Structures are given as C-alpha cells and as structure tokens.
Amino acid sequence: MISSSASTIEEINAAIESHNPFVERGAAARGQDVWSKGLPDVPSLNAHASDAVFQAIQQVNTGESKVTSIAIIGQQGTGKTHIISRIRQRLLEEGDNLFIYASASHFTDLKLINYHFLQTLSQSLNQTGKQNLKQWQELAIAILIEAYNHVGKHDQAEKISQYPQDLIHTNFPAAIERNNKFIDSLVAVSLLIKPNVDPDIIRAILWTLSEIHAPYAIKWLSGDSLSEDKATELTLPNNLQEYQEAKAFEFALQILGLISDYQPLIICFDELEGVSTDDSSSDKSQVIAELVKNLFDSLISSSSHGIVILTAMLPDTWKVKIKSLPGGIPHRVSAATSEPIELKYLNADSIVELVSLWLQDFYNHQDLVPETPVYPFTENQLRDLGNYKPTIREVITWCANNFVVPKVETPIPEVNPVQVAFEKELATVEASIETLIEDKPKLAAALLLSFSNLVGKTINDVTIERIEKVEPVNLNKGFIDFKVIANQNEETLKIGVAVLQQDNSNQVLAGLKRLIEYKTFDLNRGCLLRSKDISENSTQLQEGLKKLLSPKLAGKWVILEAEAIKPLLAILFVSKARENYDLSKEQVNEFIEQTNLVVDNSLIHQIISES
Template structure:
C-alpha cells in the first residue's frame, strides 16, 4: 500500500507540509500559530523597533478577547495582513489565512482552507478568502506553487529541514509516467530546488533524502535533466555507518531518560531494566538499530513487573503487549493530535474502511457475512465517487453495499456523488451507503433530493460518524501502511485486529452493515 499517490505527489507533498504545521510545536501551540506569532511580531517591530516581543500564548489570549466580537477579529486580521504585506510582500490570502489560525472559532477552518480542503461558503465569507487556496482549476502546478509560498514564508523565520525516507520499499504502483517511488521523489526534489524562491534574509532549506546505495546508483543517478545534482549537490552521497555498541547504549539511555522523567520515576540505573552487556551483544550480532529497539520493546513488559520498586515508586503498570499494539498506540496518539487534518479527508477514511472490511472477510456482523471487497464498475461512470463495494450474504441473499465516504461541502460535489449512489443497476449494488458526518447544505436542492431518495425510497443508509469512530480503523490502517518500517507482517496486524475485536466491534463498520434505519441521522455536524 502506497503512503502517497505517485501520480499526485504535488498534492500529497502539500498535504504533508500543512499537516506538519498543524502539529503542536515547542511552545505548546500549533506551528501555524507559532508562524502567525512570528509574523505579528514582524509587523509590530517594523512600526516600533523597541516594541516587546509577544509570545504565542499571549497573542492567542489577545485574539481570543477580540473574538468576543467577531467583527473586531476580522478587522484585526485585515489590518495585520495589510501591514505585513507592506514590509514583506507575500500572497495576501496566504498571510490572511495564517493570521486566522489564531482564532478560536475560525482557526480550524483556516487550516482546512490552507490544506486545500473545501469549507462551507459561509466560512470562506467570514474569513474573506477565495473558495479554494488552490484556485479554480486546482491544477498540480497551482498546488505546488502554493506549497512553495508556504515554505518560502517559513524560511524567512526558521531554517527548514525536509526529509524523504522509505524510498526503497517495493512499489505497488507506478506513476503515470512509469516512474518508481524514488524517481518520483527525486523529481519532486528537483522541482523544489529549482522553483523555491528564497530572499537574501532567508534561513534556508535543507533537503535530506535517505536511500540504499543501489537505489541511488540504479534508479536516481541515471535520471536525466540534472535530477541527481539536485538530490545530492556534490553527486557524492553521504554514507551512513551502522550504529556501534556505544552509540546504541547511549540512545537507549536517552529514550529511557525521557520515559522515566515524563512519569516522574527514578530508575536504579540509566539503562533499567536492561543489561548493558546484552545490548552490546545484540549490536555485535549485526542487528540493526530498529531490530534492537524492537527487542527492547518486547522485553520491557517481561522484565519490569508491578512488584518491582525503586525509590519508592512503581514503574508503569502497563506497556504494549505486542509490537502491533505498540505501533497501534503510537498511531492513535498521532491521530488524536491532528483530528482536524484527517476528519474531512474522505479519501483517507475510505481507504481505511476498505482495509478494515478486507481484514474481516469471512466474519458475520449484523447478520451479514462479509465475502469480498470489490471495485465499483464501470469506472468511467463512477469516477471514483463510490469508493468500494462490500459483497456478502444476509439470510441467504446476496447483498452488495456501495460505500461512499463524502465529507466535501460543495453542493455540486455532494450532488455528483449521491447521483451515482442511487443508481443501483448501473453500478450493480443492492444498497447505497453514504458515510458523512455533516449536513448537506440547504441550498443544495438536488443533493438533498438524492439523499432523500437514497434513504426513504431505495432502502439506502446514511451513516454519520465522529472522530472516535474512525480513529481505531485509521490507526490500524496506518500501522499496515508502515508495516515495513514497523517490521510487521500482514498476518500479525490482522491477528491483532481479530484478537482485540477492534474491527468487528467498530461502530462505523457495524452501521454500514446493519439494516438501514430509513432516516437521516440526527447527530450531523452543521456546515
């Protein structure tokens, strides 16, 4: 499973940049808000060089107080955008959106807009922003151009490090131009280097690409058009040396130190509960650092018991019981801190659901035995709107459920998807299932008509959901995507899902398979 689309790498790169900036930074706020604070201080320093530097939380509090009157926040954002552009001319819509990330009520909508997602027209009106950050056509060139604008702006304040890893994983697909994963990434790097515009005061950008020597010599170095020069400036890559025993011991000490400090525990030795000689022996056997750390994770629970005490405090009562659970918990934590970046990502949610249904083939849930997951044909008519088809048997009768995850706000997009979901004969389905957490705009009359026909006349279903319903499936899906990195097999992941009943008991999966209620959900999010 690819972790990005090889034929839409520009859009995937943009999404990665925006998602990264939406994560909490060192100051306890998102990195978008950190950037907005740096920009605000630039404005004030330009007016008065002796003005005090305002911290992120001070600025957030100030904007929050303004937010008691929405009009005042809008006035402040407009004023700051104008003043900023007088000193550092940038795309005014980009600057405005970044200042809006400081708003408690509209900040999340600003981040969605920056990511290129659709937001309700009423929200773009309040933000005073165009319908889309990517422009009307949303071509890959417009998308990439806006990504470069963001990077250029950040570089005015901070040095940027961009890393590309896992280029050596097997390709399950090729780009439309027939390029493999490392070649697609190499071309992207060339585009960044060639087109990124940096000022004389910029802090610069460093691009680090990690790959095996054979990948470099056989796939990248031979690429035409100066690609190798951009990937490695000297055309002489830096060879990474395997970790030695001393470095391995120090690394584990560092990780354990962070672990114990976060739990206010004091271990008897910096390596507790591990033996230094055992760690050195593992490294001497030629194991990689990843294999060694995996060994540590597996042995931690067995070594540290609830009865062990040191300095009057017990070590943690629970640790991941298996490598899969450890990876799953890690992905859950990451998802919990970035809900707004994926809750409306209908493509990602659909892919996770498809993975989940494939993992429960043969299971009987809500009287439906899941037999297979199929693509929706004919593709030229579907155009990707119905994501997949769940085929099964219910009381001896074949059921074919067309699943459409639809989080977009545009009435045209919603109408186009629903117009397909109600065409049972065309797409060989016996039931249509709309997966959507939000209302359909009252102004989208045709979409409303289709939704009513689906639910009231055709025996279809509209399944609403919340983040907590999707998070477990998405976390397991991410573990599966990164199974090479986690050194897990498909069987291990599926076994974990079955043993934990993570999928068969999931609300969203059960609702999709359950008998339709014949009603529109009452817990829908307002647009």
C-alpha cells in the same frame, strides 16, 4: 525529586514487573516521535549524519547556498527517524528555523502527491515551535511585525515580538472586534512589501492568530474547502475539490517562499518505502524523489532562500530506484554531498550508552536509583550484542523481550509487535482525529483495507465476496470510493460506499447524485458515510438524500463516528508503514483477525446491514 541513594532491589524489581519502557515506547521510531519531546538520543551515534545536516543548514542560513538537499540512507532500524528527531529538537532549542516533517506513509494516493504534500506542510506548521507558538503563528507574527515596521509603528512591532502570547490571547481578537477591516488593512500593507504573493494566503496566515478562526484558516491553507458561510466570514475564496491537486504545488511553493523571507526552514521526507492505496503502477519513493526535484528546481529559481530538503530512505531505495532516475533527480535529492550519507550500526559502547539512556528516563520517572545504570541487564550482555552489529531497533526489541527481573525461571514475555505498532498509531490518530475525520482519502482507505480483510467472511448473514473499483471511473470522479460485493440469503449485494465529509454543499451534492445512480455504477445499494448534518436549506440535497433512503433504492446514511473509525485508521497506518515496523502483511492481517478489529467494528456492521 529523584533519590540520591540507590533504591531497594524490591522497589526496582516491582517497577520492572509493572512497566516495560521498551514496549511502551516501541522499537520503531515513527513520525509522531519527531514532534514529541524527542526520542532518547545518544548524540555521538551517527553524529556524522546530523552534523552534515547542520552544516547544510548553516550554509543556507549564511547565504552560501539558497537551497540545498541531503539524502540519508540506512537499513531499517538504524535510526533514520532518530536523526530527524535529533535535528528537530536541536533546532527547537537553538535555531530560528521552521521545521517540516513529511512522512510518506500518509501519502496514500500518488495521483494526489502535491495535495498530500500541501496537507503535510500545513500540519507541520500547525505543530508547536518556539515560545509555545504554533509554527503558523510564528509566520503570521513575522508578517505582522514587518507590516507594522513598514508603516512606522515600531513600538507596536517590538511589543509583539516581546509578548506574542498577549497578541494571540488579547490584542489580536480585540483589534478584529474593533475594526472588521483590520485584516484587510494588514493584507494591503503586506502586499506593498510583497506584491507577488497571493493576498489570500497572507490573509489566511494572519487568521491563524485568532484562536477562533485558526482551525478554518489552516483547513483552507491545507487546500480543503470551507463551508460557504465560513469562507465568506474569512473573506477567502473556496478551494474546489476538483482543482486541489492542480493548485496544491503552487500553493505550497508560495507558502515556502513566504516562510523563507523570514526564517530558514528544513523539509524532511521520511518513510518513503510504504505502499500507496491508489491503482497506479508508480513507485512511491520515485514519485517523492520527483517531488523533491520539482521543489528544489522551483525554489532555487525563485526568490526563496535558506531551505534544506532532507530525504531519508533505505540503501536499496537509493541504489535501485532513485540513483538511476533521469532528469537530474538524484543530484536534486542529494545536492550537498553528491552521494547519500549512510548510517552506521551500533557497536558495544553505543549499545551500552543507548540502553543506559532509555533506562535513565524510566528510573527517573519512577523516582528510583538502580545500583547499575543498565539493570536488569548487565553491561557484558549489552556488549555481547555489539558483536552482531545490530540496529537501534534490534537492540530495543531485544531489551523489550528481556526486560524482566533477572531470575532464571522467569519466562521471557512475548511482545506482539503489531500490537505495539497499533497502539502507537492509535495514539497519533487520537491526537489528530479532528483533521483525519475530514480526510476523505484516508477514511476511504481505512474502510477499503477493512473490507478487504473481510473477503470470504460472513457477518450477520452477509458474506463478503470481493471488493471492486467503481466504474466508469470518468463518471464517478472518485466520489464513490469502492464497491462491496456480498451475498445475503442467495441475493447478490452491490454496495457503493461513499465518504462525503466535505463542507462544500456542491461537493456533497455531486457525491450524492452519483450514489443514487445505481444503473450507471452497477449498484443495488448506496451507503453514504458522513459525520455532519446535510443542509436542510438545499432542496437538491434533501431530495437526493430522500431518494437514497427511499424504499425503492434502500440506501442508507451511516453516521461516521470518530470512535469507530479511529482503530480502522490506526491499522491502516500500521499497514502502510509495516516495512518501517519490520512487519509482514500476514502479521498485520493475523492481528486484525485475532483482535476482531474489523469484524466487531460498528461502522462495518452498519454499512452492510439492511437497516
């Protein structure tokens, strides 16, 4: 309970010396903040932008438009992600809309843009929405209620609507146990209502109501393959890796169309300005703009309705890279307002209001009441900042650097912005490691970045000379991720590194076969990274593994441990989003070197060691 009278200055100063809320939360808003309880928000700040989005949502909800889009532009730190967070929180409190958040910082390979979008769509739907339900479960319940109403079971439909948690924890598992054709019967009824929807998509969505089966159903809905046994158990065809990108867009469209039959939704693209890890010359923001156009055109020509697409970017991204694109792309990115909505800088009043809000959270959490809402700052200090028209990020950074007990002799503590960004991304990695440990492109990109930072360095008598692509590309087909060229005792090492996390044994076999083709790919050591067992029932797999580990090939199998890959993934995400964090490549590299993040990593040591 919060005290009603002001706390003593000693109590308040002790709290200030113990915790710095501006450092702990960080100045840069990131995607994980959108899904949290929300950033401290001043509703009046850039209200013109969020109001325009809610107006667009109202238009599609009432049928004035089937699909529309809005672009928001603002300099780094002006609050683009804050606006998206505000929209998410308000929809959660008031609306029936489902919410999709797509941070382009995780779109690591532009050649797989549709697959990345499908993954993001699935991950967003796996976030909690209303009534403590995952958004996938909200969709599944809507399908189930419609099916029951269609066959006249109106009482059951009403009961599900009122008590959805009972359905998930008790009734649905019991129904599956009583009748192994229960899912089949629901799919059959749904197909009578929606004959053009892929029955396997309906089946997988319904499986999300089973707590035991939901992780596998969501993995399948993300476009990833399952083990043969699990695919058979769920009666789902397996997704083959070589067709992931080709099928991903149509897969995503079907899911979006299905959602729009029951609930309006908003799709938010953010952080367009990061860099990709592929070797294409394409610009990420332009590729995403083209994706938005393709989504817009496909959705508006279908039966889908009630969809808003929001894209947030820097002003120069719009002016230099998007506005001049052909084929009507700019109009599809900003259909509702023609021109993007520009965010404004903070003024004196909004700075005081923003800092007061952050400090209110801090003091409430500490059960303290300061004499003034902005202590240890003064209102005059904050108002003076308004003369420079700062961004939100600049104000929070200033507060982080000056959040000290007001004594002249007290030095201002320096805040390492890379450390703040790293800890923020690491928390996200910790929360989603079960998904990330299956994501070959991100795992490979994290290892590639790590080894790239080791070029010229020596670890255990092994000197890393360079990192190379694996050629011939048409034969490798992406199975071997990259090649480490190193020197050990005047002997050249050519280590092929392959992350093989697939459940599908055929995919693992395909990767293993390439990893032992030393002559074809100019290797003299192959390194398989995998966290799971390799099927002992597959003779071919066991023979391939035996050959890799034989004294002749001297290859190795490194267990892909989650704890070891987490920091490498976190620094990868910092690197990809460094523009959003106001960081330079040099700052990130310096942090990696100063912290020995890569040099001391056990995975790195195992990959380059002989045994």
